[in-house]
Amino acid sequence: MHDARIHAVTPPIRLLASDIDGTLLNPQFEISPVDLEALRDAHAAGVEILLVTGRRHAFACPIAELLGFDLWLISSNGAITRSMAGETFHRDMLPVETCKKLCTAMREFRGQTVLTFDQETKGAIVLEHMLELEGSIKKWLEKNIASIELVVPIERALTRDPVQAMFCGPMERMKQTLEVLRESGLEKEITVLRTEYPLRDLSIVDVLNEGCSKGHALERWARHRNIAREQVMAIGDNHNDIEMLAFAGVPFIMGNAVAELRCKGWAVTLPNDQNGVAAAVRQVLGGPRVTV
Numbered sequence: 001m002h003d004a005r006i007h008a009v010t011p012p013i014r015l016l017a018s019d020i021d022g023t024l025l026n027p028q029f030e031i032s033p034v035d036l037e038a039l040r041d042a043h044a045a046g047v048e049i050l051l052v053t054g055r056r057h058a059f060a061c062p063i064a065e066l067l068g069f070d071l072w073l074i075s076s077n078g079a080i081t082r083s084m085a086g087e088t089f090h091r092d093m094l095p096v097e098t099c100k101k102l103c104t105a106m107r108e109f110r111g112q113t114v115l116t117f118d119q120e121t122k123g124a125i126v127l128e129h130m131l132e133l134e135g136s137i138k139k140w141l142e143k144n145i146a147s148i149e150l151v152v153p154i155e156r157a158l159t160r161d162p163v164q165a166m167f168c169g170p171m172e173r174m175k176q177t178l179e180v181l182r183e184s185g186l187e188k189e190i191t192v193l194r195t196e197y198p199l200r201d202l203s204i205v206d207v208l209n210e211g212c213s214k215g216h217a218l219e220r221w222a223r224h225r226n227i228a229r230e231q232v233m234a235i236g237d238n239h240n241d242i243e244m245l246a247f248a249g250v251p252f253i254m255g256n257a258v259a260e261l262r263c264k265g266w267a268v269t270l271p272n273d274q275n276g277v278a279a280a281v282r283q284v285l286g287g288p289r290v291t292v
Helices: 020-024 033-044 057-065 096-105 107-112 134-143 171-182 214-224 239-247 276-285
Strands: 015-018 048-052 072-075 080-083 088-091 113-116 125-127 148-150 164-169 190-197 202-209 232-236 250-253
Touching (some): 015 020, 015 214, 088 214, 096 164, 107 171, 171 202, 214 239
Antiparallel strands (some): 113 125
C-alpha cells in the first residue's frame, strides 16, 4: 500500500495541468472512474483543466473527450496548444533546416527516427520503415497506422517545418541516441526531452525547437489566462514533465514517477493504478479522501 505525501495548499488553484500517460491513464491505458469524477468535480468548481502531453493533438483528443467537457490541450511536449474544437493558440515548430542537420547527425538511428507534422491526414507521422520500431511501440504504430507514411530517405518529407523529430527504442539504445545528440553541435537550436518506461524497456527521445517544452507552453497559457503560477497545479510522472512541474506553484508527482522526479522535493500522490490524480485533486480542492 502506498501513502500519498500531500500538503495542504493555499491559495486555491485556478488551473490544473495533467500529464496523460503514466499519470491520468492507469496501466490499462484507461481513466479510472475515481480520477474522472475528481476532474469533473474540479471543472464544476471553476478550475480550468488542461491536458499536457507528449502525444500528438489528434492522438490526445480521444482521451480528452472522455472527460465530458471542453478543454484545451498542450500536445507534442509543448509544441502545440489547441482546443478540442481545433482552435490553435500557439505552435512552435522545428525549423526544416535544423531538422535536416539533425537527420544527418543522427544517421545511425534511421531505424528509430520518426518525424511528426501538424496535420491529421496520412503523413502526419513519417518514418523510413517500421522494422526497428515494431517491438518497442507496436501498439502505438497500430493505433496510428492511418497517419503513417514511409519516406526514403526521410529528408524528402521535409518540405515544411515538422512539429518534432522523435527517436524510439529500447532504453540502452536510446542512451546512445542521447550521447550522439549531445555531440551533434545542435544544442543551441533544439530541445531534447525524454520519456522512459522501464517496465516496457521503452524510451522516447523527442527533439523540438529550442526553448520548447511543456513548462514553457504552460507558462504561456497561464499568462494568457492571467493566472499566477501560485494558482497553477501540475501533475506528472516522467522526465518530460520536469519543466511543467517546476513552473507550477502546486506540483505533484505520481507515486509511480521516475526516480529523477523524486529528488526535487515535490509532493508525491498515489500511483496511477491507485487513483493518484484524484488523491491530489481531493487534497487541494477538498472532497472525499481517496483510499486504497
